[in-house]
Amino acid sequence: MTMSSLFTPRPIGFARTPFKETAHVPKGLGTKHEANGTLEILPEFEAGLKDIEGFSHLFVLWMFDRSEGFELLGAPPGEEIAHGVFATRSPFRPNPIALTVVELLKREGTLLHVHGVDMLDGTPILDIKPYLSSIPAESLRRGWLDEAEKRRAAKS
Amino acid sequence: MTMSSLFTPRPIGFARTPFKETAHVPKGLGTKHEANGTLEILPEFEAGLKDIEGFSHLFVLWMFDRSEGFELLGAPPGEEIAHGVFATRSPFRPNPIALTVVELLKREGTLLHVHGVDMLDGTPILDIKPYLSSIPAESLRRGWLDEAEKRRAAKS
Numbered sequence: 463m464t465m466s467s468l469f470t471p472r473p474i475g476f477a478r479t480p481f482k483e484t485a486h487v488p489k490g491l492g493t494k495h496e497a498n499g500t501l502e503i504l505p506e507f508e509a510g511l512k513d514i515e516g517f518s519h520l521f522v523l524w525m526f527d528r529s530e531g532f533e534l535l536g537a538p539p540g541e542e543i544a545h546g547v548f549a550t551r552s553p554f555r556p557n558p559i560a561l562t563v564v565e566l567l568k569r570e571g572t573l574l575h576v577h578g579v580d581m582l583d584g585t586p587i588l589d590i591k592p593y594l595s596s597i598p599a600e601s602l603r604r605g606w607l608d609e610a611e612k613r614r615a616a617k618s
Numbered sequence: 619m620t621m622s623s624l625f626t627p628r629p630i631g632f633a634r635t636p637f638k639e640t641a642h643v644p645k646g647l648g649t650k651h652e653a654n655g656t657l658e659i660l661p662e663f664e665a666g667l668k669d670i671e672g673f674s675h676l677f678v679l680w681m682f683d684r685s686e687g688f689e690l691l692g693a694p695p696g697e698e699i700a701h702g703v704f705a706t707r708s709p710f711r712p713n714p715i716a717l718t719v720v721e722l723l724k725r726e727g728t729l730l731h732v733h734g735v736d737m738l739d740g741t742p743i744l745d746i747k748p749y750l751s752s753i754p755a756e757s758l759r760r761g762w763l764d765e766a767e768k769r770r771a772a773k774s
Contacts, residue, residue, distance in 0.1 A: 474713070511705070523715055
């Protein structure tokens with residue numbers, strides 16, 4: 463193992479979503495992801511899905527496969543102030559890994575029908591994990607995002 | 619890009635935790651992670667931390683760098699029944715990526731002091747993202763985990 467190559471990522475499947483282009487994915491402050499999609503898991507990984515249907519929500523780790531390079535500072539869509547990449551969901555990350563929480567609607571063999579997708583159609587999926595617990599809403603502080611939403615509300 | 623090499627993962631930093639060996643990490647049903655640790659971000663990525671201190675909780679993506687290979691089916695610690703790897707937090711995954719939610723206690727330059735670590739000391743960190751929202755507890759179903767906890771409670 464070298465520092466420049468920790469492991470070799472491989473797709474465990476691909477996402478089917480309504481979004482053919484980046485411009486189609488809802489973005490910006492307060493966006494809710496309400497689209498349905500399908501996670502098509504490769505047949506050789508099907509055994510790894512055993513008992514997944516018992517979970518209402520899943521973490522999906524996927525690859526920003528249509529983003530090149532990374533930017534340590536950037537202003538998210540709809541936000542005028544630049545923030546650090548680790549304080550945003552920017553696709554331009556040192557490791558181009560994305561994380562989405564989806565609701566599992568139904569499993570059919572290697573197909574996971576899910577609600578709440580925000581990735582492009584054809585996106586490689588790296589991992590799926592059960593969503594086990596939540597931070598209580600009253601314990602969450604959301605930094606620049608809360609402030610940006612307040613600024614936007616004050617303008618409208 | 620080939621199917622077998624989506625991108626080249628690199629560490630953005632390393633975790634300092636009280637756990638020098640796998641056996642030291644609290645595991646099993648109902649485990650709460652109460653240990654404090656430090657995420658030491660590499661100096662070249664420091665700009666990416668701007669404004670992160672505004673968030674109370676962070677997603678930390680890290681690498682299971684001391685696990686070899688993967689198992690599609692396995693019984694988690696304290697559980698007698700095998701489940702699919704994508705329905706567990708097993709370290710033996712096709713892509714050895716782990717996800718932990720931590721509470722951010724304090725930032726000092728490139729050091730993030732956090733609560734709730736469960737990774738080994740020296741673990742490579744791949745990414746950090748702000749924790750923005752939670753699924754309401756009443757909407758969560760936790761599949762085999764709820765059932766396993768009930769079985770254990772019935773035994774004791």
